[in-house]
Amino acid sequence: MKASQFFISTLKEAPADAEIVSHKLMMRAGLIKKLGAGLYNYMPMGLRTIRKVENIIREELNNAGCVELTMPVVQPAELWVETGRFEKMGEEMLRFKDRHGRDFVIQPTAEEVITDIARQELRSYRQLPKNFYQIQTKFRDERRPRFGIMRGREFTMKDAYSFDRDVESAGKTYDGMYAAYTRIFERLGLQFRAVAADTGAIGGDRSHEFQVIADTGEDAIVYCPTSDYAANIELAEAVALIAQRGAASQAMEKVATPGKSTCADVAELLGLPLSQTVKSLVLATDETNEQGEIVQSTVWLLLVRGDHDLNEVKAGKIQLADGTGLKAGFRFATESEIVAHFGTKPGYLGPIGLQKPVKVVADRTVANMADWVCGANEEGFHIRGVNWGRDLPEPDLVADIRNVVEGDPSPDGKGVLAIQRGIEVGHVFYLGTKYSKAMNATFLDVDGKPKHFEMGCYGIGVTRILGAAIEQKHDERGIVWPDAIAPFTVVICPVGYDRSEAVKAAADELHSQLLAQGVDVILDDRGERPGAMFADWELIGVPHRVVFGDKGLKEGVAEVQGRQDAEAAKVAVADVFNHVM
Numbered sequence: 351m352k353a354s355q356f357f358i359s360t361l362k363e364a365p366a367d368a369e370i371v372s373h374k375l376m377m378r379a380g381l382i383k384k385l386g387a388g389l390y391n392y393m394p395m396g397l398r399t400i401r402k403v404e405n406i407i408r409e410e411l412n413n414a415g416c417v418e419l420t421m422p423v424v425q426p427a428e429l430w431v432e433t434g435r436f437e438k439m440g441e442e443m444l445r446f447k448d449r450h451g452r453d454f455v456i457q458p459t460a461e462e463v464i465t466d467i468a469r470q471e472l473r474s475y476r477q478l479p480k481n482f483y484q485i486q487t488k489f490r491d492e493r494r495p496r497f498g499i500m501r502g503r504e505f506t507m508k509d510a511y512s513f514d515r516d517v518e519s520a521g522k523t524y525d526g527m528y529a530a531y532t533r534i535f536e537r538l539g540l541q542f543r544a545v546a547a548d549t550g551a552i553g554g555d556r557s558h559e560f561q562v563i564a565d566t567g568e569d570a571i572v573y574c575p576t577s578d579y580a581a582n583i584e585l586a587e588a589v590a591l592i593a594q595r596g597a598a599s600q601a602m603e604k605v606a607t608p609g610k611s612t613c614a615d616v617a618e619l620l621g622l623p624l625s626q627t628v629k630s631l632v633l634a635t636d637e638t639n640e641q642g643e644i645v646q647s648t649v650w651l652l653l654v655r656g657d658h659d660l661n662e663v664k665a666g667k668i669q670l671a672d673g674t675g676l677k678a679g680f681r682f683a684t685e686s687e688i689v690a691h692f693g694t695k696p697g698y699l700g701p702i703g704l705q706k707p708v709k710v711v712a713d714r715t716v717a718n719m720a721d722w723v724c725g726a727n728e729e730g731f732h733i734r735g736v737n738w739g740r741d742l743p744e745p746d747l748v749a750d751i752r753n754v755v756e757g758d759p760s761p762d763g764k765g766v767l768a769i770q771r772g773i774e775v776g777h778v779f780y781l782g783t784k785y786s787k788a789m790n791a792t793f794l795d796v797d798g799k800p801k802h803f804e805m806g807c808y809g810i811g812v813t814r815i816l817g818a819a820i821e822q823k824h825d826e827r828g829i830v831w832p833d834a835i836a837p838f839t840v841v842i843c844p845v846g847y848d849r850s851e852a853v854k855a856a857a858d859e860l861h862s863q864l865l866a867q868g869v870d871v872i873l874d875d876r877g878e879r880p881g882a883m884f885a886d887w888e889l890i891g892v893p894h895r896v897v898f899g900d901k902g903l904k905e906g907v908a909e910v911q912g913r914q915d916a917e918a919a920k921v922a923v924a925d926v927f928n929h930v931m
């Protein structure tokens with residue numbers, strides 16, 4: 351590829367709305383171009399990386415026995431009505447009517463459609479297990495799209511869905527996908543961690559998020575450096591952790607930041623899904639004795655109406671009048687009230703270094719109790735994961751949690767806990783029969799009787815990976831791509847391409863040689879000055895640069911420099927190929 355034929359568009363300055371380094375660098379390097387909120391053009395340079403990421407995913411999934419298909423971006427609403435998710439998905443799902451007035455959605459995910467395929471196509475146990483995947487456009491009307499394509503509204507996801515005969519076989523499929531994900535993220539060249547995540551209404555421990563480690567990540571991970579214990583933590587736990595050290599009120603102050611005090615605001619800050627009418631929030635209290643020492647810290651569910659201002663609620667000014675909530679003004683719910691209201695007991699947070707269990711009631715919509723999750727279990731230390739509260743004074747909160755958990759014994763007893771931030775790039779999830787039952791998707795088992803499929807779903811944020819990779823790998827000059835996903839692996843920078851025969855000949859020669867070997871190489875024939883040319887390729891993050899100039903060529907050498915090397919090496923022209931490969 352010659353740079354003059356390709357499309358290169360770099361910027362000196364990042365646009366003002368780019369908050370984090372990956373977004374800034376992606377815009378400056380011309381990988382993406384904004385079209386609207388959460389909507390980005392994938393420009394030629396960015397698309398090359400996207401395709402490389404897709405191909406690694408595709409190869410590993412094919413190796414793991416998955417089969418690729420593609421489902422339409424536009425899906426009929428009826429399928430979503432069958433599972434009840436047409437109502438439940440809320441505003442994140444984009445809906446529209448066609449000219450006949452029929453309801454459709456733009457796929458935010460595809461459990462319904464794939465289950466519809468399975469119930470028609472997979473009739474016998476002999477056809478199982480099957481694991482279908484697609485690499486397809488998704489749309490989620492994120493409340494706050496941000497960070498470029500890291501949290502876009504339209505984005506590319508790899509989503510896979512498995513169908514098994516029984517729980518045991520589904521477990522093997524899950525393990526296989528976990529292993530495939532591990533290989534994928536290793537090949538991408540990223541530092542990552544698989545962490546236990548929320549299993550919501552389904553329960554069990556079969557949900558893991560793959561997190562790319564980066565300080566700007568929206569998620570926080572508690573892990574043990576000397577064992578494989580790792581879990582996502584969410585604000586409820588965070589507050590609980592802080593609370594148990596006697597700082598509940600302090601933690602809540604941080605949640606109820608001035609100017610961000612309606613329940614909707616707080617819910618958004620916490621990243622919690624809330625229902626239309628009745629909202630639930632997790633709050634924390636400290637109980638003190640006469641000496642002012644904290645004897646018990648409790649984290650409770652608070653029920654308030656969505657339009658209430660939290661400060662007014664706090665001041666006790668608001669009465670709940672919707673009949674579904676607790677009828678008193680603001681106060682914490684008691685356990686018996688919660689049991690009466692929800693028919694379920696609040697759970698208890700596992701004691702991560704806690705003396706006493708801290709009561710936690712979770713954060714799910716009150717309207718739809720099917721999705722109710724209690725706090726983490728007592729002995730298993732399983733920690734639920736939803737998003738880290740966005741726009742919270744995050745660094746402080748993280749520092750607080752760090753103080754609380756860091757150095758405490760890890761739940762598996764194999765070391766002490768540490769904390770770090772992560773970006774969720776993948777998610778594997780055992781679904782059980784949730785969708786197959788809702789959509790009556792069955793196959794005939796060996797005994798001739800119909801049985802519901804045991805399902806799993808597995809997502810990877812293809813486009814998010816670009817942002818995550820850059821968050822993890824960059825320096826003051828620009829992106830530092832791992833070789834596997836760099837838009838080009840080698841850039842040839844001839845100094846004087848248009849005026850020196852020798853330079854042109856050497857550059858062209860290496861270019862064809864590398865192309866013939868299947869190396870992703872670009873020759874910069876734009877005639878830029880060396881400084882500007884080098885700056886562009888450092889910004890874009892090409893891993894290997896070969897510079898030809900008249901002076902070097904007289905000695906028979908080129909200058910070869912890795913993106914992170916402090917200095918260029920003089921390499922004999924004949925050896926350049928071996929040097930960069």
Ligand code: ATP
Nearest residue numbers: 499500501502505507774775776777809810811814
């Ligand atoms: P998040 O917690 O970041 O909102 P999610 O848990 O809602 O993500 P999943 O439903 O698990 O996302 O989807 C699978 C993967 O798709 C995620 O692990 C993530 O990498 C990616 N993804 C989800 N939402 C977005 C988005 N708005 N923009 C880009 N990628 C996304």
Ligand code: MG
Nearest residue numbers: 442490492737
């Ligand atoms: Mg989400």
Ligand code: MG
Nearest residue numbers: 735736737774
């Ligand atoms: Mg998530």
Ligand code: MG
Nearest residue numbers: 559774776777
């Ligand atoms: Mg997820």
